[in-house]
Amino acid sequence: MGLYKNLPAGLEVVDIIIAGGGTASCVIASRLADASPELSILVIEGGSNNDSPTIRYPALFLANMAPTSTANTFHQTVKEEQLGGRELIIPTGAVLGGGSSTNFMMYSRAQRSDFDGWNAAGWSANEMLPYLKKLETYHGPGNKAQHGYDGPIQVSGGTYGVLRSQNDFLAAAEKIGLPVVEDAQNLDVIGIQRAMRYISPDGKRQDAATAYLHPRLQDGHHRNLHVLVEHQIVRVLFDGDKRAVGVEFKANPTFQPGDSITRSVKAQKLVIVSCGACGSPAVLERSGVGNPEILKQVGVELVASVPGVGEDFEDHQSVLYPYRSNLNPDETLDAMVTGRADPMELIKNNDKMLGWNCLDVSCKLRPTDAEATALGPKFKEAWENDFKNKPDRPLVLMASANSFPGLPEEGIPPGQYFAISNFSVYPYSRGHIHITGPNLTDPLNFKTGFFSDADGVDIKMLVWAYKKSREIVRRMDLYRGEVPSWHPAFPPLSAAACIDTDGPLANDVQDIQYTADDDQIIEQWLIDKVGTSWHSLGTCKMAPYDKDGVVDTKLSVYGTKGLKVADLSIAPGNVGAHTNNTALAIGEKAADVIIKELGLLKGQKTVNSER
Numbered sequence: 152m153g154l155y156k157n158l159p160a161g162l163e164v165v166d167i168i169i170a171g172g173g174t175a176s177c178v179i180a181s182r183l184a185d186a187s188p189e190l191s192i193l194v195i196e197g198g199s200n201n202d203s204p205t206i207r208y209p210a211l212f213l214a215n216m217a218p219t220s221t222a223n224t225f226h227q228t229v230k231e232e233q234l235g236g237r238e239l240i241i242p243t244g245a246v247l248g249g250g251s252s253t254n255f256m257m258y259s260r261a262q263r264s265d266f267d268g269w270n271a272a273g274w275s276a277n278e279m280l281p282y283l284k285k286l287e288t289y290h291g292p293g294n295k296a297q298h299g300y301d302g303p304i305q306v307s308g309g310t311y312g313v314l315r316s317q318n319d320f321l322a323a324a325e326k327i328g329l330p331v332v333e334d335a336q337n338l339d340v341i342g343i344q345r346a347m348r349y350i351s352p353d354g355k356r357q358d359a360a361t362a363y364l365h366p367r368l369q370d371g372h373h374r375n376l377h378v379l380v381e382h383q384i385v386r387v388l389f390d391g392d393k394r395a396v397g398v399e400f401k402a403n404p405t406f407q408p409g410d411s412i413t414r415s416v417k418a419q420k421l422v423i424v425s426c427g428a429c430g431s432p433a434v435l436e437r438s439g440v441g442n443p444e445i446l447k448q449v450g451v452e453l454v455a456s457v458p459g460v461g462e463d464f465e466d467h468q469s470v471l472y473p474y475r476s477n478l479n480p481d482e483t484l485d486a487m488v489t490g491r492a493d494p495m496e497l498i499k500n501n502d503k504m505l506g507w508n509c510l511d512v513s514c515k516l517r518p519t520d521a522e523a524t525a526l527g528p529k530f531k532e533a534w535e536n537d538f539k540n541k542p543d544r545p546l547v548l549m550a551s552a553n554s555f556p557g558l559p560e561e562g563i564p565p566g567q568y569f570a571i572s573n574f575s576v577y578p579y580s581r582g583h584i585h586i587t588g589p590n591l592t593d594p595l596n597f598k599t600g601f602f603s604d605a606d607g608v609d610i611k612m613l614v615w616a617y618k619k620s621r622e623i624v625r626r627m628d629l630y631r632g633e634v635p636s637w638h639p640a641f642p643p644l645s646a647a648a649c650i651d652t653d654g655p656l657a658n659d660v661q662d663i664q665y666t667a668d669d670d671q672i673i674e675q676w677l678i679d680k681v682g683t684s685w686h687s688l689g690t691c692k693m694a695p696y697d698k699d700g701v702v703d704t705k706l707s708v709y710g711t712k713g714l715k716v717a718d719l720s721i722a723p724g725n726v727g728a729h730t731n732n733t734a735l736a737i738g739e740k741a742a743d744v745i746i747k748e749l750g751l752l753k754g755q756k757t758v759n760s761e762r
């Protein structure tokens with residue numbers, strides 16, 4: 152099997168090197184290996200193999216968020232002045248399969264206007280839909296023409312779900328006029344649906360390493376596909392013609408502390424950087440590709456002046472709100488999260504709850520015109536420019552989770568909780584991520600820029616989301632009040648004050664009337680609490696060079712030869728979705744682009760050659 156912890160002899164020269172072994176990378180490596188058995192491919196992943204129960208069993212996903220976990224990298228930002236000087240922690244996947252191995256498994260696809268808005272030849276929604284279908288075997292409801300039924304990634308409800316809380320949420324949302332739909336993942340529709348997940352019908356996580364790479368590493372038909380784990384890319388190597396000819400890499404000291412040797416491997420045809428939106432800019436900059444001024448400051452010799460590298464960082468900006476409930480212990484993940492249940496026992500008993508991520512409802516929502524107007528003139532202007540005439544564009548995504556949204560060390564009071572996550576999907580704020588030195592150990596200069604938009608529109612998105620989500624929850628039968636320390640601290644006499652109730656509210660629940668003071672309290676709360684949705688993108692944009700672009704529509708890096716970037720960093724605009732699906736689709740599309748460029752078709756069909 153071609154999976155190694157140390158590079159074996161004989162692999163000093165390959166055809167293609169893929170730097171990073173995450174979501175998009177696993178797709179690209181697998182499709183290229185299918186296209187040509189002669190093509191030698193080496194994936195170099197900084198993290199370990201993904202053979203851990205906390206990855207395989209969906210219900211254990213929060214274990215990967217513990218600060219001691221090696222499955223994620225916990226990037227630290229600079230002090231963000233607009234957030235009261237807070238330093239944020241932004242986790243990204245750091246294991247074979249990348250984010251797809253550690254994410255929360257919410258199945259969610261971008262909207263039609265997202266791909267169309269990228270304005271990139273070959274990447275429109277109609278051109279991307281075949282890739283979205285190719286990657287999945289869909290077990291959910293909806294129009295069959297818009298889903299795939301024989302792809303590597305199984306999308307299903309998994310082995311567990313709580314119908315009572317799903318029905319309760321849907322009914323409460325309908326009471327306030329929100330649209331409930333079968334399938335909000337068909338590119339065109341928004342609304343509230345029973346969640347589908349990257350979980351197989353028999354309850355296993357569907358990460359890209361498990362679904363794409365491992366079967367090929369084991370089937371005996373892909374002998375030229377090689378994967379080196381536990382090694383980090385230092386930089387890409389170029390010849391005098393600015394052609395990428397290989398990479399320098401080192402053992403990751405977390406896994407192999409005694410080895411500090413810098414090694415190199417050569418690529419005869421192509422180097423593909425696929426280290427994610429928080430990793431790819433650093434690899435390019437250490438290689439001499441980036442803004443000349445930044446590279447000069449950090450002592451890296453310039454190879455290609457590409458000022459867009461590391462700019463325009465975007466994420467979805469998020470806050471989670473827990474509520475008390477009358478849910479039963481077998482209706483939440485709280486026992487597992489607090490350590491009251493032993494995961495090893497559940498595994499031994501093949502417990503169905505293991506095939507559950509506790510996120511049962513998924514929502515893509517937008518305000519009415521009147522609600523948009525009530526959020527102030529600047530918000531109204533943004534609404535009219537960017538949302539009003541694009542009815543497929545949600546303002547926020549919301550999900551309901553049957554669990555307390557924290558780790559045991561955060562002191563969860565005993566009980567059964569559910570939580571609402573709210574995040575904005577098209578924020579106006581931008582951040583950046585750059586190196587501060589030429590070495591892997593040099594810290595990053597990373598700023599999310601959350602809530603830094605000049606017109607203060609981003610914060611209003613989350614004000615609207617908070618109020619709307621509370622109105623849904625207050626109409627649910629299982630609602631027993633807010634967990635006050637996790638909600639804005641409204642004064643006790645405010646109509647918005649948190650409550651503790653023994654039963655559901657009476658039938659004729661009226662909307663809370665928030666005062667100007669209440670609104671201010673919400674905004675301050677958001678400044679104090681806003682964090683990541685783990686959906687980083689846009690730092691090596693596919694855009695014209697003079698618009699901060701880093702790659703062209705064939706994913707080739709400007710000013711270089713034989714070098715591509717292929718991961719979520721290339722997304723030139725945000726998506727109204729959790730981002731895993733878009734990363735997988737970028738992988739599928741990138742593979743087709745490369746297969747055609749290298750002339751590997753030999754009678755096989757790529758998606759677009761079928762059209």
Ligand SMILES: Cc1cc2nc3c(=O)[nH]c(=O)nc-3n(C[C@H](O)[C@H](O)[C@H](O)COP(=O)(O)OP(=O)(O)OC[C@H]3O[C@@H](n4cnc5c(N)ncnc54)[C@H](O)[C@@H]3O)c2cc1C
Pocket residue numbers: 170171172173174175176195196197198242243244245246247248249250251253254255256257258259382383384385425426427428430431434684685686687717718719720728729730731732734
């Ligand atoms: C905690 C969390 C929860 C999420 N929840 C969801 C969800 O429920 N649904 C959803 O749709 N999306 C979710 N996402 C987002 C989604 O998983 C990511 O957008 C997606 O995985 C990004 O794919 P990528 O290929 O761009 O990068 P990644 O998958 O992050 O891959 C990058 C890879 O490069 C490696 N790497 C980085 N630097 C180096 C280096 N120097 N050398 C070698 N290797 C390197 C990393 O270890 C990683 O494996 C979540 C993400 C996280 C982190």
